[in-house]
Amino acid sequence: MATQNKGHHVKINNHPTVYIQQKSEEQVFSQKFTQLSITTNNQQPTAMKDIVGEIKQIPDYLSKRNESYKQIINQIISTTANLATSNKTKEELRQISILIYKIMVIQIYNSLWTTYLKSGTGQLIIQSKEQLNCLTNLHIWPKEIKTIITQKSIKMNATNENEIYMNFISNKLHELDNQLKQYQAELNQKINSFYGYTLKLQQLIETYIQQNMSSFRMEIEHKIELIHYDYYIQALKLEYYRHDPNVYQKNIMKQLCSSKYEQELTKQEFDLLQQQINYYNSPCQSFECSSLSQSELINSIQDSNIRQELFNQYKTIAVQSRLDIFNLYMKSAKSQMDECKKKFDANMKKLWHDQHSSSDNEKLSALMINLIEQRCNKIGDRIRYSKMNSNNINSTNDQQVPTNVQRKKCHGNRRDQRFRRKCRVKGMKPKIIEKLLMKRKQVENQNHNNTKHTNMQKIQSNKQTTDINNSSKPTTINPNKRKRDVSSQDLKLNSTLVRSTNTSQPLSKKIKEKNKTTTNSSMQNDNNTNKRKYRRPMYLKRLLPRFFKRISKILNYSLKDKVTRDFLIARLELLDEQYCLTVDQQLWQSYVNIGIEHQIWPNQLYNMAKTTDFELCQQYVIKYIKDIEHEHNLCQMKLREQSQLCSITTLPLDRIDSHMKKIVQNERHYLSLRNNEQLSKFKDDLHEQQLFETISQYRLTFDQNEYLNQLMSIRNEQGKIWEEYLVLHMRILCNFLPLKFNELENFTSPTIYTPKIQNKLAIQVNNDRIKIIKETKRIWLNIAFYAYEVKLQEYDHQYQSIWFELKSRLFNDTTVNGNVIFNHFNEYMTSQTNKLKSDIRHNLTSYRHILLENRQRSVSSKNTIRVSPEPYLDLLENPFNEPEWNYLCLG
Structure with missing residues (x-):
């Protein structure tokens, strides 16, 4: 039976290894050289x-x-x-x-x-x-x-x-x-x-x-x-100073120790760089073992000769660029090592020359020379020990990894942090910033409670194109929703050169929502039409501080009274709601006029009305217009009731309303433009529907339907490739390249070398490195563009082949009028192609806004090398801020 021992104390004992965490040989090898560094005095x-x-x-x-x-x-x-x-x-x-x-x-x-x-x-x-x-x-x-x-x-x-x-x-x-x-x-x-x-x-x-x-x-x-x-290094220095050296003797000691330090440091740096380059040239760090080795875009090209040629260029430029940068590093490290050695030898030669030619007062005693020699040896020993010990530490396979590392406290979400940062730039005091932030949150919470279940507006998809009632409802975003870090969640559309035939990948969570099937948030069914809720627009929050100054100046009337301010705010909201209802009613009335004139409704409208009957759908639309008119009348009634509570007696209310209506019209002018776009889409959808019904009347055979489906499928795939092609152009203009180009930069130029001696050579090395990476990325972009063009040509060839075959079958069929049917087919496919182009333009507009926003928030994008032309500075650090630097880049 085991005895129970009391009160044991911990001692450091040297026992053999019992169990220890094991890492793979590759991980140990990687840690040994990628984490290897020379410890200096800092x-x-x-x-x-x-x-x-x-x-x-x-x-x-x-x-x-x-x-x-x-x-x-x-x-x-x-x-x-x-x-x-x-x-x-x-x-x-x-x-x-x-x-x-x-x-x-x-x-x-x-x-x-x-x-x-x-x-x-x-x-x-x-x-x-x-x-x-x-x-x-x-x-x-x-x-x-x-x-x-x-x-x-x-x-x-x-x-x-x-x-x-x-x-x-x-x-x-x-x-x-x-x-x-x-x-x-x-x-x-x-x-x-x-x-x-x-x-x-x-x-x-x-x-x-x-x-x-x-x-x-x-x-x-x-x-x-x-x-x-x-x-010991400091003790030898103090001992040297105890011999009361003169200025010359102090300077010669500083020069020799400094040059010895640089000589030993650059020598160890050169040896370390050689080890690291040997590691990166090993098979486990080759191009084939990296994430760059596969390109889905290039692999999707059908022509095997073009595919192999592009891949060879794709691989060769990456491998050659890495080799060029490694050679640049080695040349720089060797040059600095040789330069520092020559400098130390020259200082030693100067010392012995001065010992023989200088006067007795300038000469160093044997003891002082011995102290300098010992101090230089200690400096060299320290640097060598730092390198050797760093090697031993990093090569161990038992590094401890904390599992319960406490997360940094986030004092407010990122939106609040950005708001504080902007206010601090304007010179505001912390107390004022917090008051503004509190007011802002109160308004957001109040608005959030009123629109608890609202979602972002949907972008129109490729299959359902008519977004009928988005004109009067501005997009609202949940203010409490946390925003993700861009460095960890980059935009995924066209994020790599590697693409497959199915290239419609999500951008982010928000864009994924936008790419879903378009639904109308205000017209889901007739039970919801009576539950329309007015959404307070963002401009009312944004303009309130300036609104009172502006309206007070126009009316020449002081608006310092809180009751008067509250009255004007409430009236401005009612006028804004009235304007939105008016614009909405005009849009829907245009829908009715166009639908009755052509005796047809778009498919989306039939889906909303949950019927396929023209008359029932028309009743649905008319009922919806009446509901809008009813809300408009209620709003007008509220305005009349509110006018009786007006506390301003020195000014006519009509004059106040007239100026506030102008403000609403200026801020809501985009609704008219949106209405025009919606009407244009509505007409295009009607025209498409008419063409489809015309084609359907010909009672197409199964083969003819298959031809049409194949043609539409090819056009859709071609449209996706074209959209990616345009997005890549946009990323270049926005200086926010896909993630694959960041991986290329890390592959060709790993962070294994920074010149220890910051001189003109170090500046030249950095500029040459940037030039190599820029040129490599540009060549990769050219390869990507050429691959996209090849894919577009392949789809176009497939389209023309099927189109020619369909045309031959129609013209050879004596039972139908092939020429008429072919013309209708041609008109229908042209309409579908134009619609696809319009959708791509619309998506690119939204994508550009999100791309710029994410680039601004991204930390990694600020440190990556761009492909756009930039000036090269013969300076150790860039003294220009971002606007100044962008201006210099214009040439």
């Missing part, structure tokens, strides 16, 4: 917030779903007598494991902060094989601590600087010690209440956690070792 400080976050985050290897952790728990239960296998037991063991993990993390961080303290108090003693000619008890505070203090804006001077650093680190160590005691107490409490807990059980858990957090421990040990290097 170390990120480890603030207390980072420590608290690290402690609170539970790593993936201690999660319930982790297979390795399940194995170690099952092993513990199977090897420990009298230990139940219930979920409660497993959860208690997991809580114990988490506490042990937190204790280990605190202990590791404690070693780091203890090293900070030793460095600042002169207790950082390193056992070194080489003999250093400097004091090892100097008070040197690490740069990380100085950075933290600077960020906290703590005022310091020469007298209290040491005290502030000492107190700050002591407080952090005290906080860590308190947390350590707290977690140890919790652990001891859980251990004491856990029946069957043994030392062997604890050792298994400790070993598992140690193996899985080895990369974290190596990272902290790496920071500690860098603190030692920084301490």
